[in-house]
Amino acid sequence: MKSSREVVLAAVVALACPGLSAQSYDLLLRHGRVTDGTGNPSFFADVAIKDGRIAAIGKIDTTAKAEIDARGLTIAPGFIDVHTHAEDIDELPLAENFVRMGVTTVVLGNCGSSVLRVGEFFRRLEATNISVNVATLIGHGSIRKQAMGGSFARPPAAGEMAKMKDLVEEAMKDGAVGLSTGLIYLPGVYAKTEEIIDLAKVAAQFDGIYASHMRGEGRDIFDSLAEVFRVARKAGIRAEISHIKLSGPVAWGQANKVLARIENARAEGLDITADQYVYTASSTGIAQLLPEEYRDAARLRDVLARPEQKARLIAEMKSSLKSNGRKDYAYAVIASCKYDPSLNGLNIVEAAKRKHGSASIASQVQLILEIESYGGASGVFHGISEEDLRKFLAYPNTMFASDSGVRRYGEGVPHPRGYGNNARVLARYARELKLLRLEEAVRRMTSLPAAAFGQKGRSEVREGNWADLVVFDPEKVQDHATFNDPHRYATGFSYVFVNGVAVVKNDQHTGARPGKTLRH
């Protein structure tokens, strides 16, 4: 039995140091190596979690309801993926491809395509419960379609412009993080710079960002960069260059020149950042192989029924292939084709051979036109040089983002980035090639994206922040998804926590859905 003096002493200690009372924390991560997200050198510490937040960091001498031995493991903030197309997350709330590569927050609504009613969408997600935190941009293409209907190959009328501004304002008030454009897609392709500036001004009033899938990423990239800078300057808004790349052999080798233009803009006072997926292929609709005025399926069917117009289209496609420095369409791989799923995974040359018994350019073009007039297909385009990729990766204002939706496991042959992007940065570019320190790689996936997209309180391992954390072995973390075999989850993640709850344990999804909607 304790003496009365010991009992009193214990009570005094407990009163004086409330942090020391038994089981004051929900969870303790013991003996980890903390890479805190700022880019500063890592340090050894215990990390305590209580009520979903980081409660203490350091040498912690108390016990908790649960403890995890994190010896040999890195504890970092959960990764923030600012460039996703995860609008389908309410149907696939586990977001397994994301959480299993360490992503705890996704930003939706990129490339001009988003939900129209952000408030309603967030309420739906809150009712569904999801595994990751979700923020969204408002997409210029989506609001343009809404305001202008089907006839959008023209500037908007005054009333339509007012309607678009109202939609941006409503979305920003409901918590959107900014405005996105997709200036190669319908209907964004028809918008003039002034229209984008006027809408970006509305987003800027709410401290939003302008995220741009630019008008061109090939030979025309310098004009496209100038347009983004002009929007940033005139609207007084931060701007993000989405999925930065140099597309096609004729554009390769100019990464230094692109980065110099960005640095000039920053020196002028513009806040320009970029995001990147670390693969040498891009992914978008096979429709992108057609000249833009033929990307509407109804219009295309009409053209194909008129031999003269069809011949003109085919001639145009052949000449653009040549001017892009290509001899055929072998760089374009069919990912998911509604018209004939047996073509999935084949490049256009292989598919033309299978379908028409000929690999001639004429049969390749014929196949592309068939695919497009029967519902289209998504594709993977091998059009980026590794050398350019590494230069963009080494640039301190480039963050890493997947450009992926939530993947349906086993369906189609999608781009591997949706399963591997963050793990590939850590495994290939930080550990194997040593192009980035671990601390810097983590900063580019945490505090850099958080600053650009206005996410406070969850991008650093810091007391008081939400406990979005990844616990992984930097010697073992690995992506496995490839272009031929993309449905492979990343490994090496012992734990991934979202708001203090484990969504991944030893490379398996726990089924937990603790994600929140993040209103800007």
Ligand SMILES: [Zn+2]
């Ligand atoms: Zn895009």
